[in-house]
Amino acid sequence: MNRQAQAAVLFLLGASLLHAGTTDLYLRYVKAGLQPLLLASGAVLIATALATAWYEWRRSRTLHEPEQQHQQQERHQHQHQHREPRVSWLLVLPLLALILVAPPALGSYSATRTGTALQEPVAYPALPSTGTLRLGVADYAGRAVYDHGRGLTGRRIAVTGFVALDHDGTPYLVRMALNCCAADAQPVKVGLAGRIPPVLQPDTWLEVTGTYTPRVTRDPVNDGPIPWIEVTEAKPVPAPRDPYDETWNT
Amino acid sequence: MAITKAPPDEKGSREDEAREPRRLTSSLALTLLLLLMVLLQGPLRRALSAPVMQSWTTVFVAVVVQALPFLVLGVLLSAAIAVYVPPSFFARALPRRPALAVPVAGAAGAVLPGCECASVPVAGALVRRGVTPAAALAFLLSAPAINPIVLTATAVAFPRDPEMVLARFVASLLVACAMGWLWHRLGRTDWLRPPTHAPHEGQSKGAAFWDSVRHDVMHAGGFLVVGAMAAATLKAVAPESWLRAAADNPVVAVLALAVLAVVLSICSEADAFVAASLTQFSLTARLAFLVVGPMVDLKLFAMQAGTFGRAFALRFAPATFVLAVAGAVLTGAVLL
Numbered sequence: 001m002n003r004q005a006q007a008a009v010l011f012l013l014g015a016s017l018l019h020a021g022t023t024d025l026y027l028r029y030v031k032a033g034l035q036p037l038l039l040a041s042g043a044v045l046i047a048t049a050l051a052t053a054w055y056e057w058r059r060s061r062t063l064h065e066p067e068q069q070h071q072q073q074e075r076h077q078h079q080h081q082h083r084e085p086r087v088s089w090l091l092v093l094p095l096l097a098l099i100l101v102a103p104p105a106l107g108s109y110s111a112t113r114t115g116t117a118l119q120e121p122v123a124y125p126a127l128p129s130t131g132t133l134r135l136g137v138a139d140y141a142g143r144a145v146y147d148h149g150r151g152l153t154g155r156r157i158a159v160t161g162f163v164a165l166d167h168d169g170t171p172y173l174v175r176m177a178l179n180c181c182a183a184d185a186q187p188v189k190v191g192l193a194g195r196i197p198p199v200l201q202p203d204t205w206l207e208v209t210g211t212y213t214p215r216v217t218r219d220p221v222n223d224g225p226i227p228w229i230e231v232t233e234a235k236p237v238p239a240p241r242d243p244y245d246e247t248w249n250t
Numbered sequence: 251m252a253i254t255k256a257p258p259d260e261k262g263s264r265e266d267e268a269r270e271p272r273r274l275t276s277s278l279a280l281t282l283l284l285l286l287m288v289l290l291q292g293p294l295r296r297a298l299s300a301p302v303m304q305s306w307t308t309v310f311v312a313v314v315v316q317a318l319p320f321l322v323l324g325v326l327l328s329a330a331i332a333v334y335v336p337p338s339f340f341a342r343a344l345p346r347r348p349a350l351a352v353p354v355a356g357a358a359g360a361v362l363p364g365c366e367c368a369s370v371p372v373a374g375a376l377v378r379r380g381v382t383p384a385a386a387l388a389f390l391l392s393a394p395a396i397n398p399i400v401l402t403a404t405a406v407a408f409p410r411d412p413e414m415v416l417a418r419f420v421a422s423l424l425v426a427c428a429m430g431w432l433w434h435r436l437g438r439t440d441w442l443r444p445p446t447h448a449p450h451e452g453q454s455k456g457a458a459f460w461d462s463v464r465h466d467v468m469h470a471g472g473f474l475v476v477g478a479m480a481a482a483t484l485k486a487v488a489p490e491s492w493l494r495a496a497a498d499n500p501v502v503a504v505l506a507l508a509v510l511a512v513v514l515s516i517c518s519e520a521d522a523f524v525a526a527s528l529t530q531f532s533l534t535a536r537l538a539f540l541v542v543g544p545m546v547d548l549k550l551f552a553m554q555a556g557t558f559g560r561a562f563a564l565r566f567a568p569a570t571f572v573l574a575v576a577g578a579v580l581t582g583a584v585l586l
Contacts, residue, residue: 001276001280001468002275002276002277003464004275004276004277005275005276005277005279005280006464006468007464008277008280009280009468010464010467010468012284013318013471017315017318020315026315028308028312029308029311029312029315029316030312030315030316034316034319037319037320037323038315038318038319040319040322041318041319041321041322041323044322044326044463045322045467048460048463048464048467051456051460051463051464052460052461052464055457055460055461086472087469087472087473087475087476088468088469088471088472089472090472090475090476091468091471091472091475092280092283092284093310093475093479094310094311094314094315094475094478096284096287097307097310097311098311098315100287100288100291100294100295101291101294101295101298101307103298103304103307103308103311104304104308105308106305106308106309107301107304107305108301109301109302109304109305110305110486117529179407179523179526180316180406180407180523180526181312181313181315181316181523182308182309182311182312183309183312183313183316183481183482183485183523183524184523184524184526186529222494222530
């Protein structure tokens with residue numbers, strides 16, 4: 001790859017990082033806290049591209065004198081012995097994937113292949129005493145399994161997540177929990193019982209309203225505990241801005 | 251597709267030097283490639299819409315996007331050091347006796363932030379400027395594992411196990427020094443092909459700085475993509491039950507993660523997060539992953555062979571692997 005092409009790849013890479021960082025696109029892949037670093041590195045990549053193009057342009061201007069041209073060629077030969085890395089062509093792949101494809105956040109496919117990552121919560125913050133309880137999937141699951149549903153019994157509970165169907169068709173409400181990037185994302189699952197919608201499309205986001213049930217089953221993948229919820233109402237909702245649950249990041 | 255495009259590129263750019271502008275240059279190849287992909291984006295998206303491919307692409311993009319800021323940071327710092335710190339400084343700063351220079355150089359790795367991709371060229375420059383190879387190699391091994399950026403990333407990735415940071419520091423420094431001393435005892439200079447390339451001579455400092463940044467990002471970035479593809483394939487295709495089966499046996503677990511570190515070739519600034527996600531493994535096994543990864547992996551092997559010669563890399567990498575696993579297990583037994 002010659003210098004101009006490298007400058008172009010660096011520029012596009014920087015621009016696509018800036019694009020991902022300034023929109024919510026980056027939240028599909030990495031944690032929210034990485035945004036400033038993403039923007040800074042995008043800017044540095046663009047600066048590198050501009051500097052490369054600038055020095056390349058200056059060099060091509062000095063090429064006119066024949067003696068220097070000779071030197072220049074010698075240096076080029078030298079660089080070819082050193083070999084510009086052919087592996088750099090691969091940098092085009094993430095570029096294309098990010099700009100053209102922009103793959104969605106991890107969904108039901110990963111969720112059903114990976115065991116539930118429910119961890120015992122460090123503490124159980126007090127719940128509001130009236131009204132519908134709005135809980136995250138991991139929060140509900142943690143309280144249901146490790147706190148035996150204390151404070152949940154008899155309450156109307158609303159939980160939001162996406163649908164995943166097991167091999168045998170068991171419906172789960174899932175939220176992926178993430179530490180750093182999607183490569184380490186792991187699902188937390190809650191089983192759906194009661195009045196579930198007749199047709200469940202995997203990966204659709206639902207806000208499920210229901211009540212606590214003491215039923216707990218084991219995840220077939222890793223034997224992790226899966227609590228259940230007795231559904232009274234389920235309505236489709238748009239995917240949240242940050243598709244991942246980042247509460248374990250702190 | 252990118253790989254098949256590469257050969258015409260090199261041929262093209264060489265002919266470009268011969269000033270035959272009608273031939274296919276890599277700029278033209280790149281333009282054509284991008285244009286083609288934009289035109290084919292419909293079929294491309296459809297091909298990637300299967301759940302496996304989708305999850306593969308997501309993990310692939312995620313690993314690259316996550317590692318790029320750290321890579322850029324390391325490359326910037328390494329370029330600044332390579333350009334603005336005179337090489338003679340390193341020769342003066344190290345003790346004359348090699349046996350003493352090894353631990354000093356190993357510890358010096360802590361103040362030179364960067365990932366393994368950056369430390370290979372720096373170590374090559376050190377050898378060229380007369381630093382004893384044993385010390386330069388200790389630096390090569392320790393720098394990517396024990397610098398502040400990597401240790402911070404490790405602390406962030408293991409919020410519940412802060413002792414992991416200490417264990418990683420101790421084990422990596424230990425193995426780096428052991429390899430340095432081993433080279434001092436057994437190493438032969440004719441295994442080592444001294445690097446002849448002097449990239450920054452006859453350039454202004456600014457030009458040298460940006461040239462170093464450009465080269466390192468393109469080079470290390472390419473290898474990062476290879477690592478990301480391997481990681482995504484493993485995550486999307488290999489059933490979790492394999493890793494679970496390996497995790498059940500403590501000895502197999504350590505070896506499995508050590509091999510995984512070699513195969514995945516993840517940048518040392520990002521590997522802690524992958525290790526943290528391998529929750530079914532013991533902390534010692536994950537420590538082995540973190541100690542082996544920055545010292546021996548596929549991309550590092552390729553870079554070492556390129557810088558120091560294949561005869562060197564073929565001896566150095568296996569010895570480092572064995573010592574790194576042993577060091578990790580020892581440290582794990584004491585600290586974790």
